[in-house]
Amino acid sequence: AQSVTQPDIHITVSEGASLELRCNYSYGATPYLFWYVQSPGQGLQLLLKYFSGDTLVQGIKGFEAEFKRSQSSFNLRKPSVHWSDAAEYFCAVGARGSTLGRLYFGRGTQLTVWP
Amino acid sequence: DADVTQTPRNRITKTGKRIMLECSQTKGHDRMYWYRQDPGLGLRLIYYSFDVKDINKGEISDGYSVSRQAQAKFSLSLESAIPNQTALYFCATSENSGANVLTFGAGSRLTVL
Numbered sequence: 263a264q265s266v267t268q269p270d271i272h273i274t275v276s277e278g279a280s281l282e283l284r285c286n287y288s289y290g291a292t293p294y295l296f297w298y299v300q301s302p303g304q305g306l307q308l309l310l311k312y313f314s315g316d317t318l319v320q321g322i323k324g325f326e327a328e329f330k331r332s333q334s335s336f337n338l339r340k341p342s343v344h345w346s347d348a349a350e351y352f353c354a355v356g357a358r359g360s361t362l363g364r365l366y367f368g369r370g371t372q373l374t375v376w377p
Numbered sequence: 378d379a380d381v382t383q384t385p386r387n388r389i390t391k392t393g394k395r396i397m398l399e400c401s402q403t404k405g406h407d408r409m410y411w412y413r414q415d416p417g418l419g420l421r422l423i424y425y426s427f428d429v430k431d432i433n434k435g436e437i438s439d440g441y442s443v444s445r446q447a448q449a450k451f452s453l454s455l456e457s458a459i460p461n462q463t464a465l466y467f468c469a470t471s472e473n474s475g476a477n478v479l480t481f482g483a484g485s486r487l488t489v490l
Contacts, residue, residue: 271417294477305381305467305481306420352419356477364410364435365477369419 264289264355268368275343276376283338283371285353294356295336296365297327301349309351312336323347348375380404383468383482391490396455398485400468406480407473409451413437414465414484423466426451427473458489 265288275281287293294313298306310321317329327338336353350372354365381402390396400409407428412420422435424443432443440462444452455462465486469479 266419268419296478298479298481303483305483306469306479307481308478311478364422364425365479367412367420369417 264293264357264366266353266355266366266368268351268353268371270371271369272372272374274374274376277345278342281338281340281343281347281373283351283353283373285336285338285368287334287336287353287355289334289355289357291358292331293358295327295329296354296356297321297325297336297338298352298354298367299323299349300352300370306352309338343373343375345375345377348373379483380480381468381470381482383466383485385485386483387486387488389488389490390458392459394458394489396458396487398453398466398468398487400451400453400482402449402451402468402470402480404470404480405448406470407448408471408477409445410469410471410479411435411441411443411451411453412467412469414467420467423453455487455489458487460489463487463489 267286296311297309300306312319312329350370352370353368356365384399410425411423414420421437426445429445442454465484468482471477
């Protein structure tokens with residue numbers, strides 16, 4: 263069964279600092295991988311996704327993520343955080359080639375940005 | 378207008394009442410989903426539907442039912458609401474490909490007293 267672990271429940275960074283949010287997954291093969299962001303009172307917005315090819319993927323709002331097969335990880339990074347990045351971030355995996363068509367989500371990482 | 382619209386956005390109800398959360402979409406997607414979000418637990422799948430005649434239980438379907446009235450409409454019902462169903466509920470859609478990029482509604486916050 264697939265599972266997703268986001269080890270950090272809450273991260274606080276200063277504006278302008280770099281950011282890395284961790285995500286580890288459990289799956290027998292290479293899954294589809296996603297990062298979603300949820301701003302307060304909003305639904306979830308797709309930041310980026312990995313399907314195949316280049317293991318470093320670029321997303322919206324200056325975010326990037328790197329797929330590392332050997333570590334079963336898909337960490338999200340941003341070189342310089344802005345106050346507007348304060349939100350909750352969810353990593354998700356989907357089974358490649360599955361007819362079930364569903365995603366499994368991590369528990370989320372809440373990001374606080376200090377001015 | 379939003380691609381995925383959920384109504385109501387907020388609802389307070391009492392234990393034992395029947396509640397329906399509605400979802401409509403303009404994406405033209407066949408696949409629709411209902412997720413529940415609880416603090417610290419992430420999103421958990423309640424039900425999903427791949428077309429009007431296809432309904433499937435997710436990991437936490439007990440206490441819930443769904444109806445797929447049309448390709449664009451997918452409703453979630455709580456027949457007899459209980460306090461531990463207090464949560465934020467999300468509807469989502471996806472294309473028919475296996476990649477399943479989800480498009481989410483803004484959420485329906487339900488409080489059961």
